[in-house]
Structure formats: C-alpha cells, structure tokens
Amino acid sequence: MKNNESFLDGRVQIVVGDITQQDVTAIVNAANSSLLGGAGVDGAIHRNGGPQILKECQEIRETLYPDGLPTGEAVLTTGGNLPAKYVIHTVGPIYGHDLERESELLASCYRNSLLLAYQHHISSIAFPSISTGIYGYPKPEAAKIASTTIKQFLTTDQRFEEVRLVFFQQKDASTFLDYQEFE
Numbered sequence: 001m002k003n004n005e006s007f008l009d010g011r012v013q014i015v016v017g018d019i020t021q022q023d024v025t026a027i028v029n030a031a032n033s034s035l036l037g038g039a040g041v042d043g044a045i046h047r048n049g050g051p052q053i054l055k056e057c058q059e060i061r062e063t064l065y066p067d068g069l070p071t072g073e074a075v076l077t078t079g080g081n082l083p084a085k086y087v088i089h090t091v092g093p094i095y096g097h098d099l100e101r102e103s104e105l106l107a108s109c110y111r112n113s114l115l116l117a118y119q120h121h122i123s124s125i126a127f128p129s130i131s132t133g134i135y136g137y138p139k140p141e142a143a144k145i146a147s148t149t150i151k152q153f154l155t156t157d158q159r160f161e162e163v164r165l166v167f168f169q170q171k172d173a174s175t176f177l178d179y180q181e182f183e
C-alpha cells in the first residue's frame with residue numbers, strides 16, 4: 001500500500017500515524033460518555049494535550065451534559081498543547097451493546113463531528129477510526145460507514161478542505177482502503 005491515498009479530489013486523505021500529532025485545525029477524540037479520559041486515542045490526547053482539555057471536559061459535564069455525552073453526539077474543546085487548535089470529542093457505540101442501532105450511531109459520530117467543525121468554521125479535521133479499538137467495532141463495517149457518511153457530508157458542503165483519516169497501523173489503513181465506499 002502507498003503511504004498516502006486520497007479521495008474526493010484530495011479532500012479526504014488516508015494516513016498512517018498518531019492522531020495527536022496531526023497538524024490540522026481539529027482532531028477528533030474517540031471518547032467515552034464520561035468525557036473524563038480513558039485509554040487508546042482518548043488517553044493519548046489527554047496525555048499529550050495536557051490538563052486544559054480535561055478541565056474543559058469537566059466544565060462541559062457540569063453545564064451541558066451532567067449525565068454524560070450520549071453516544072453519537074460531539075462536543076468541542078481547545079487542543080491544549082496539541083498541534084491541533086481544537087479537539088472534538090465524540091462517543092462511538094460499543095459493538096454489541098446497542099442492538100441494531102450501532103451503524104446509525106457510528107454514522108452520527110462522523111456527521112455530528114463534521115457539523116460541529118463546520119459551525120466553528122474549521123476546514124481541516126482528522127479522525128481516528130472511531131469504535132474500532134476498545135469498543136470492538138469490526139473494521140470493514142466501520143470503513144463503509146465512515147466513508148459513506150463523510151462522502152455525503154463533503155458533497156453537500158464544499159467548505160471542508162481536508163478530512164484526514166488517521167490509522168495507527170498500516171494494516172488498518174489497508175483494511176480501510178479495501179472496504180471504503182468513497183468510490
């Protein structure tokens with residue numbers, strides 16, 4: 001596989017790397033509904049971004065979401081010490097816990113994150129592969145859902161310059177390329 005693949009006239013980029021190191025305006029966190037941190041992407045973002053992100057998450061919990069952020073929703077904080085200016089926190093479905101609604105909830109994560117970015121005039125954003133780690137979502141199915149949802153959003157909204165999909169491992173990027181439905 002090549003290191004870089006792109007779709008939709010270069011507006012979607014597929015890369016292998018660490019989400020916390022991306023030089024885009026916003027990165028997306030695969031969070032949990034507590035918004036208070038965890039392992040995987042969430043752990044890396046809080047570790048590398050410093051305490052400011054957690055402080056803002058705590059404020060969101062106290063004000064907007066005292067019971068936690070529902071699955072499929074998204075909220076925005078600053079990026080603390082990260083290269084990205086903002087972090088958009090979304091909660092993916094736990095595979096096997098949401099009966100038949102999982103695919104719709106995973107699509108909502110992508111759609112609501114893009115919508116929030118759009119509302120904040122953010123035109124470059126990087127996503128990890130939401131729910132495909134600790135939350136156990138099968139990677140081929142997740143690739144179909146992520147690609148169709150992003151494609152739908154980008155073809156109706158022309159303002160996004162770059163949506164970067166970041167995979168931790170080469171084999172995950174290859175799986176994505178095999179199952180994506182951008183084309």
Ligand code: AR6
Pocket residue numbers: 017018019020030031032037038039040041042043044092128129130131132133134135136137166167168169172
């Ligand atoms: N950069 C890019 N991708 C990564 C990185 C990284 N630094 N680290 C892991 N991945 P996960 P989830 C990949 O588990 O499944 C947390 O505890 C990883 O290989 O981070 O949505 C939260 O607090 C996988 O393909 O997120 C929640 O409780 C993908 O990113 C729960 O995990 C997502 O893996 C969320 O689980």
